[in-house]
Amino acid sequence: MASSIHDLARHLNISIGTVSRALNGRADVNADTRQRVLEAAKKLNYSPNQSGRSLRRGSTHSIAFMLQPHPGDQQYGEPFFIPFLTGLQARLAESGLDLIVVMGAPGDYQQERLRRVVETRRADAVVLAWTRREDERIDYLTEAGFPFATLGRSRSGGTAYPSLDLDFEKAGADAVDRLVARGHRRIAAIRPSLDLNFGYLFLDGYRKALRRHGIEVDPGLIADGFINEAGGYSVTPRVMLAKDRPTAIIFNNDAMALGGCKALAEMGIRPGKDMAVIVIVDTPLCRYFSPALTAFRPALEPMGQRLAEMLLASLPAFAGEEGPRTIREVWPLELIARESD
Amino acid sequence: MASSIHDLARHLNISIGTVSRALNGRADVNADTRQRVLEAAKKLNYSPNQSGRSLRRGSTHSIAFMLQPHPGDQQYGEPFFIPFLTGLQARLAESGLDLIVVMGAPGDYQQERLRRVVETRRADAVVLAWTRREDERIDYLTEAGFPFATLGRSRSGGTAYPSLDLDFEKAGADAVDRLVARGHRRIAAIRPSLDLNFGYLFLDGYRKALRRHGIEVDPGLIADGFINEAGGYSVTPRVMLAKDRPTAIIFNNDAMALGGCKALAEMGIRPGKDMAVIVIVDTPLCRYFSPALTAFRPALEPMGQRLAEMLLASLPAFAGEEGPRTIREVWPLELIARESD
DNA sequence: TGTGTCCTCGTAAACGTTTACGGAAAAACG
DNA sequence: CGTTTTTCCGTAAACGTTTACGAGGACACA
Known part of the structure; x- marks a missing residue:
C-alpha cells in the first residue's frame, strides 16, 4: 500500500541509492535525475518511512514535550500551554522537526513516561515544563546525557541545558x-x-x-x-x-x-x-x-519559539544554525492593569 | 551508549533471536533462559529501540491525537481536552500503546499535519476531535484506509469508524x-x-x-x-x-x-x-x-477510556480483545443546576 | 594515446528489531 | 535401543532507509 523507495527506484529504473540522494538534496546527483525523482515522488505520493529513516539515521527528527495533569480532583488542563506549544511547534517545524506531546497519567510526575521516551528513543530531545525546585527529571536527563530544555528554572542539573523562565x-x-x-x-x-x-x-x-x-x-x-x-x-x-x-x-x-x-x-x-x-x-x-x-x-508564543531556538542551538545536529547560544533566559511579565486592584 | 539486543546477547552468550523471543514472551524459549534474559535486560537497562521495532513490525505502537488551536486572537487552549486525554492515555497504556499528541499550527485545520502523520507512518491510528459537519480529515482517512476514531460526530466518511459524541x-x-x-x-x-x-x-x-x-x-x-x-x-x-x-x-x-x-x-x-x-x-x-x-x-475521562476501547476493538491487531464493538456512541450530558438560571 | 579529474550512479552494508525455518539435543514412547 | 516427538535455540532474511565506497564514463590536458 504505502510506496517505498524501492517502488520509486523501480518506477524510474534507477537505484534506490540515487533516489535517496536525490530526495535528500545531496550534491552528487544529476540535476535532471533529481527532477525526475522529485516528480515521481509526488506522483506516487511517496514519503519516507519514518521508522526506517530514524533507524538508519539514529535520530527521530522529533521533539517531545512532556505534558502532565497535576494530581487533584477535576484536573482540567492548562490553557496556558497551548500558545506556548504553538510557538514551539512553529519554530521546530521550520527546522523540519515534529513536535509530539506525550501525556502522562496524573500524579506520576512523568518519571515513568520520560524514561520510556528516552529509552525507546522516541524523540531526539525533550522539553520539560513546570520545573520543580529540585527536579528529578532534570537529574535523570542530565545523567542519561539526553538533550532537553526546560520551561522554568530549577536548581537541579547544573546549568548545561537551555532553559527559559518568567521573572x-x-x-x-x-x-x-x-x-x-x-x-x-x-x-x-x-x-x-x-x-x-x-x-x-x-x-x-x-x-x-x-x-x-x-x-x-x-x-x-x-x-x-x-x-x-x-x-x-x-x-x-x-x-x-x-x-x-x-x-x-x-x-x-x-x-x-x-x-x-x-x-x-x-x-x-x-x-x-x-x-x-x-x-x-x-x-x-x-x-x-x-x-x-x-x-x-507572559509572551507565551514567542517564548515557545525562543525555547525551540535555544534547544536547537544546543543540539549537535543543528548547532551553528543559530548564532548566540544563550543557555538560560528569564523573560519579563508585563503588567496589564485592569479593574481589580 | 544505548544498549542493543546484540549487547544483551553477547553478554549472555546466546543469540539475538533467543533474546528477542524471551523478551517478547514467546513460547519456544526455556523458562530458565528467559529468566536470565529478563534479569540481564534490567541490569543493562535495555529497552528495545522503537524505530527498529516498528520498522520490522510495521506498526508503531502508538496512537496520535490531533490537537489544534483554533484561529483567532489569543487562542488559549481547551482545558476540556485534558481529562479526555487522560482517560484515553490510561486505556491505551493498558494495551501497551503510547499516546502522542500532534500539534498543528492554528488555523490550518490539520490537513497538513495529518497527512504527515499518516504518510510517514508515525502512528498506527489517529484520534480526531472537534469534528465538523463535513470533515475533510475524515474523508481523507477513510480514503487512505488509515484507522481512526473521532470525538464527535460528522456526516463524512460513512459510519465505518468508531466515534463517540455527546448528546x-x-x-x-x-x-x-x-x-x-x-x-x-x-x-x-x-x-x-x-x-x-x-x-x-x-x-x-x-x-x-x-x-x-x-x-x-x-x-x-x-x-x-x-x-x-x-x-x-x-x-x-x-x-x-x-x-x-x-x-x-x-x-x-x-x-x-x-x-x-x-x-x-x-x-x-x-x-x-x-x-x-x-x-x-x-x-x-x-x-x-x-x-x-x-x-x-460531560464524563470526559470515561469518554476517553471508552473511545480508546472502541478504537482498539476496531484495530485488527487488537480485535477480539474487547467484546462488543459498538461503532458509534452518544453519551448524555448531566445537568448541574447552580445559581445562574 | 595516456593520464588525471570530475560527475554521476550502482552496490552493499548498516541501523535494531522480529520471525520463519531448520537443526540439535533431549524427552517420550514402543 | 530405535524411532518419534518435543523443546529449545541459532541462522539468516527482512523491514525502509542512508551513506561509504568504488566504478564507469566523459572530459580536459599534455
Missing part, C-alpha cells in the same frame, strides 16, 4: 510595589502547594518587596493550595482569618484566583472594591472576569 | 425545557461560528424544543462568534438588541459564556438575576464563576 520574582515584587503605592499594607499571597519553582520565586519577590517597604511578612497572609479553582476556593478563606485582615491578595495562578474570588464573593467581599486582587499569570479568564483582573502577562 | 441535541432541548418551565419564553442561543458539528446539534435541539413548546424561533436570538472569551463577549450584545429582549441565554461553550457574562455585566445585567444563563459544556470555570453557572457536564 516571577520581579512580578511578585512589582505586584507588592503597586499595591503598596495604592495604600495597601496587609497583602496576602496565595500560591500552589506543590514545590513548583515558580511558586518559590514568586514568594521570594513578594517577601523581599514587603521588607523593602518596611512591612513585616505575616505568615498568616501566605497560603498554598492545589493549583486549580478548588485550591484557590478552599485556601482563600484562610488568609481572611488573619487577626488583621488583608486588603489585597496576590494570586499566583489564574485558576486559583477564580476559586479565590468565588470564596470572597460568598463572604460578601467584592474584588476591586472591598479587596484588591492581582494575578501573576494572565489568561483570557482574567480579562473577561468581572471585574477584569489586573494581571501579569 | 448536544438533547442538552440543547433540556436547557430550553428547563428555562421554559421556569417561565422563560425569550431564550437566546450563542454558539461557535465555525461549522463544528456540536454547534449544529445544539441548535437543532434548541429549535425543536422551542417549537415543541409552541415558541417561534427568533433568528435575532441566535448568534455565533469565535469559540473563545472574545467571541462570547463580542456577540452577546447582538442578541440583546432583539426587538424583544431575551430573558435567558444558552451558551454552547464555557469560554463564550465567560465573555458573554462580561458583556452582560457591562450592560448592568446580572446573570442569575436579570438574566438566566445556562452553559452546555461544564468546566471548573462554570462552577467557580460568580454566580455559579448552571451547566451540562
Whole structure:
C-alpha cells in the first residue's frame, strides 16, 4: 500500500541509492535525475518511512514535550500551554522537526513516561515544563546525557541545558510595589502547594518587596493550595482569618484566583472594591472576569519559539544554525492593569 | 551508549533471536533462559529501540491525537481536552500503546499535519476531535484506509469508524425545557461560528424544543462568534438588541459564556438575576464563576477510556480483545443546576 | 594515446528489531 | 535401543532507509 523507495527506484529504473540522494538534496546527483525523482515522488505520493529513516539515521527528527495533569480532583488542563506549544511547534517545524506531546497519567510526575521516551528513543530531545525546585527529571536527563530544555528554572542539573523562565520574582515584587503605592499594607499571597519553582520565586519577590517597604511578612497572609479553582476556593478563606485582615491578595495562578474570588464573593467581599486582587499569570479568564483582573502577562508564543531556538542551538545536529547560544533566559511579565486592584 | 539486543546477547552468550523471543514472551524459549534474559535486560537497562521495532513490525505502537488551536486572537487552549486525554492515555497504556499528541499550527485545520502523520507512518491510528459537519480529515482517512476514531460526530466518511459524541441535541432541548418551565419564553442561543458539528446539534435541539413548546424561533436570538472569551463577549450584545429582549441565554461553550457574562455585566445585567444563563459544556470555570453557572457536564475521562476501547476493538491487531464493538456512541450530558438560571 | 579529474550512479552494508525455518539435543514412547 | 516427538535455540532474511565506497564514463590536458 504505502510506496517505498524501492517502488520509486523501480518506477524510474534507477537505484534506490540515487533516489535517496536525490530526495535528500545531496550534491552528487544529476540535476535532471533529481527532477525526475522529485516528480515521481509526488506522483506516487511517496514519503519516507519514518521508522526506517530514524533507524538508519539514529535520530527521530522529533521533539517531545512532556505534558502532565497535576494530581487533584477535576484536573482540567492548562490553557496556558497551548500558545506556548504553538510557538514551539512553529519554530521546530521550520527546522523540519515534529513536535509530539506525550501525556502522562496524573500524579506520576512523568518519571515513568520520560524514561520510556528516552529509552525507546522516541524523540531526539525533550522539553520539560513546570520545573520543580529540585527536579528529578532534570537529574535523570542530565545523567542519561539526553538533550532537553526546560520551561522554568530549577536548581537541579547544573546549568548545561537551555532553559527559559518568567521573572516571577520581579512580578511578585512589582505586584507588592503597586499595591503598596495604592495604600495597601496587609497583602496576602496565595500560591500552589506543590514545590513548583515558580511558586518559590514568586514568594521570594513578594517577601523581599514587603521588607523593602518596611512591612513585616505575616505568615498568616501566605497560603498554598492545589493549583486549580478548588485550591484557590478552599485556601482563600484562610488568609481572611488573619487577626488583621488583608486588603489585597496576590494570586499566583489564574485558576486559583477564580476559586479565590468565588470564596470572597460568598463572604460578601467584592474584588476591586472591598479587596484588591492581582494575578501573576494572565489568561483570557482574567480579562473577561468581572471585574477584569489586573494581571501579569507572559509572551507565551514567542517564548515557545525562543525555547525551540535555544534547544536547537544546543543540539549537535543543528548547532551553528543559530548564532548566540544563550543557555538560560528569564523573560519579563508585563503588567496589564485592569479593574481589580 | 544505548544498549542493543546484540549487547544483551553477547553478554549472555546466546543469540539475538533467543533474546528477542524471551523478551517478547514467546513460547519456544526455556523458562530458565528467559529468566536470565529478563534479569540481564534490567541490569543493562535495555529497552528495545522503537524505530527498529516498528520498522520490522510495521506498526508503531502508538496512537496520535490531533490537537489544534483554533484561529483567532489569543487562542488559549481547551482545558476540556485534558481529562479526555487522560482517560484515553490510561486505556491505551493498558494495551501497551503510547499516546502522542500532534500539534498543528492554528488555523490550518490539520490537513497538513495529518497527512504527515499518516504518510510517514508515525502512528498506527489517529484520534480526531472537534469534528465538523463535513470533515475533510475524515474523508481523507477513510480514503487512505488509515484507522481512526473521532470525538464527535460528522456526516463524512460513512459510519465505518468508531466515534463517540455527546448528546448536544438533547442538552440543547433540556436547557430550553428547563428555562421554559421556569417561565422563560425569550431564550437566546450563542454558539461557535465555525461549522463544528456540536454547534449544529445544539441548535437543532434548541429549535425543536422551542417549537415543541409552541415558541417561534427568533433568528435575532441566535448568534455565533469565535469559540473563545472574545467571541462570547463580542456577540452577546447582538442578541440583546432583539426587538424583544431575551430573558435567558444558552451558551454552547464555557469560554463564550465567560465573555458573554462580561458583556452582560457591562450592560448592568446580572446573570442569575436579570438574566438566566445556562452553559452546555461544564468546566471548573462554570462552577467557580460568580454566580455559579448552571451547566451540562460531560464524563470526559470515561469518554476517553471508552473511545480508546472502541478504537482498539476496531484495530485488527487488537480485535477480539474487547467484546462488543459498538461503532458509534452518544453519551448524555448531566445537568448541574447552580445559581445562574 | 595516456593520464588525471570530475560527475554521476550502482552496490552493499548498516541501523535494531522480529520471525520463519531448520537443526540439535533431549524427552517420550514402543 | 530405535524411532518419534518435543523443546529449545541459532541462522539468516527482512523491514525502509542512508551513506561509504568504488566504478564507469566523459572530459580536459599534455
